[in-house]
Amino acid sequence: MTEVPAAPAAKVVPALRNPRPPQQQQVQDEFDAFYRREMPRVTVFLVNLGASVYEAADAAHEAFLTLLPDKWRSLDHPGAWLRTVAYRKYLRQAMARTQPIDPVPDRPGGTCPVDLVLLTEQQRSVLDALGQLPPAEREAMAWKLDGFTHEQTAQALGKSPAAVRQAYTRARQRLITTLGLKKEAESGE
Structure with missing residues (x-):
């Protein structure tokens, strides 16, 4: 009987992670x-x-x-x-x-975005005042507070820039009155 040589041992190659291009x-x-x-x-x-x-x-x-x-x-x-x-x-x-x-969902890295939204007493007062605005005015003010122009806001909302500008102006006036900033606004100008 002839001996059959054993097959060579397979080389163990570590699995490589397929990196992203x-x-x-x-x-x-x-x-x-x-x-x-x-x-x-x-x-x-x-x-x-x-x-x-x-x-x-x-x-x-x-x-x-x-x-x-x-x-x-x-x-x-x-x-x-x-x-x-x-x-x-x-x-x-x-x-x-x-x-x-x-x-509440976590962000990558395990931190929650809620942790980044800490409100001061003044910010809470502003949020309460925002809550008293009619929806269109509150929407225009929220976009402005987030740094968008009236034109950008109008485009995003499908409204005219004049309508957004008017809603923002009304919201601003209501907030000044509600927050008692009328005297401060007049003396600061």
Whole structure:
């Protein structure tokens, strides 16, 4: 009987992780930076529109889920798009339930965006005053507080710049009166 030589032992090669191509990694890195910058801002924006901090964080997170890394770069104004979608998500969740049932979502890195929204007493007073505004005025003021121009706001909301400007002017006047800033505004000008 002839002996059959044993097959050579297979070389054990460690499994290599398939790294992302450099271009795809760059897109992901840019999206992560966009997320870190915009998540707290969108949360505050929604709070200015009347959401609780938890509702705002939840709606902002849901909006980000629809804005995948591949999609956000194709938008002309991803910040405005994100705020519009987040506001719609907030309105839907407010109509669907009265108490949040899910925990507040975490950001990459394990920190919650709610931690970044700490309000001073003055900010709470402003939020209370914002809550007394009619919806169109509150909406115009929230967009302005978030740094958008009247033209950008009008484009995002599908309104005329004149309508947004008028709502903002009325909101500003009501806030000055409500917060008792009339004398300060007159003496400061």
